[in-house]
Amino acid sequence: MRMVSAAALTLIALCAGPVQAEDIKAFKLTIDGVTVDIDPGESTSMTLPGGRKSKVTLERNDFATFSGSDFSFVHPSDISVTKTDLGDDITQYLMASALGTIVVVQEYGKMNPVSLSQLMLQEMTKESVQAGAELTQQPTTRKLADGKELTGIRAQVKTRTDTADFEIVGSGVAEHGLLFITRIAEEDVATEKPLIDKFWQSLKVELQGG
Template sequence: MIRTILTSLAFFISSVIFAQNQGNYIIIINNDSIRVDINNDFSYKTTSGEELTISIIQPDILTYSDDMISFSHDKSLSVSNSKIEQGIEQCMIVKSTGNGFMVQKYQTMNPSSLTQLMLNELTKESINYGYSKSEKKFKKKLKSGQIIEGIQATLKYKGEKEVYTVATYGAKDEGIIVITMLLNEDFKEDQEIIKLFLETLSIND
């Protein structure tokens, strides 16, 4: 199972997640179906002859929520979901810069013992290339009150720096692994994406 998890992790780290395109939506008013686009106005004439101007606006910050977790993210980003194997699912946002985050959700085991293993898998390619690595403990209280604990690793090589964080929260036969990756500090907006995620992450008990 561990091999399957790590293989899936490596695959998704190398993937590029593109921003969600605005699609068409259907709004129903008094049984009338009208196809509309987000952030565009449209007119609707009522049965009494009154003409209304209606807008559908998407907020700048969206909320992702499922049975286990919730967090906020910028509307320009989409959450990628996948099933790794029975009882293990993953959601993530990783930009083309390599910066981003992911959450692995376990429904049949406590993943707390996987922290170091995950961190080693994330950093092994850079270590083999010649990066030096330093580690420190990581601990954060979530918006929902639980505490995630783990390790933050900083890798350095010829003026370049990568920062990986792996933290877990576990209960009986369930839990989550939280992973953040900052591979390029030149993109300040990517740091804000990770910050917003950590500040709003909640576990739905």
Template sequence: MRHGTKMAGIVAVMLVSTPAVSEDLKAYKLTIDGVSVDIDPGEDATVTLPNGKDARVRLERNAFATFSSSSFSFVHPSAVTVTKTNLPKGIDQHLMASAVGSMVIIQEYSDMNPVMLNRLMLQEITKESVRAGGKLTQKAGSRKLADGTVLKGLTATVKSRTDQVAYEVMSYGTADQGVVVITSLDDDNAAADRPMIDKFWQSLKLRMGE
């Protein structure tokens, strides 16, 4: 019995001696003149510079950021990340998706003109919804960018019993390169996510042949 009591006392001492809370890790490291401090967006911190002077710093996130690739660029909300996936046959896929699933997909082709792929891409991105009973309607469409470049393709909707999703599949290409652009916007989330889609189209720039 005394042995058990002694072990309980040791465990109690260990628990008291262990720090209750560990320091939280920060998302960013800010470096000024060789001095670094860990910091999160919106936080203030004090940095002691090599000359001994304290500097008060603050890290803030801009509302928008520019994503650039070899053949295009666009502006997006800085809180929404753009991911890149390398696909076979010289294709890079870039995806921007909101928290509720609205999407922009850009497939970048480095060795072919993809303008004939619009209908295939639309079928691929809507096939699961159609198999589940959704009704697909589509028509020819186009998008004119700020610099006058025109992308051509299809606009479509898939309507089910509970929701409706709008799609655009547009493409542009030269002799041996190009892009296919796909956007997806659910009617239920249009109020929140349409500004993201609109900002994308307003800011999209293509650099074919550069």
């Protein structure tokens, strides 16, 4: 289980770091070989071949679809999904909001991770529990829009001042599979629950060989 613990610890480390903004335009827009740097919502003028001037505007859609090799889901377009190679044929995709709500997908290329929900929960909540937090959990089944069912754990970690809800479910076949993890603070549910709901409502799983 060494590689699995490493995956869980890497998840925790990634979620702990602050997100830093860069003073660089997010996109390059190219028309007839002329390129300008531009951010969503901005307008700029371009001089096209032949001297013709044109005003262009880049608008961002409210939502975008992120696709992995065996899954896809819809997310707010202003929240990016980062990809990390954890080694041992495990790839992690992380979406984190500014308030700390997280959605994680881990792809396992050498094993079926469905049975790892308990271990992942222990790794993610270990420090809080050691500090005196109360952990409650129960088995859960998450039914997707297409009828597929994912099994795992729903849990809550409660301290004197904070409460966080976790859901860890998986899907797999003989030698590969997917683990899905969400975390949301109870105090942020009013504003952040739509992010989690959109993920589960739009999640599609297409495991080859399954």
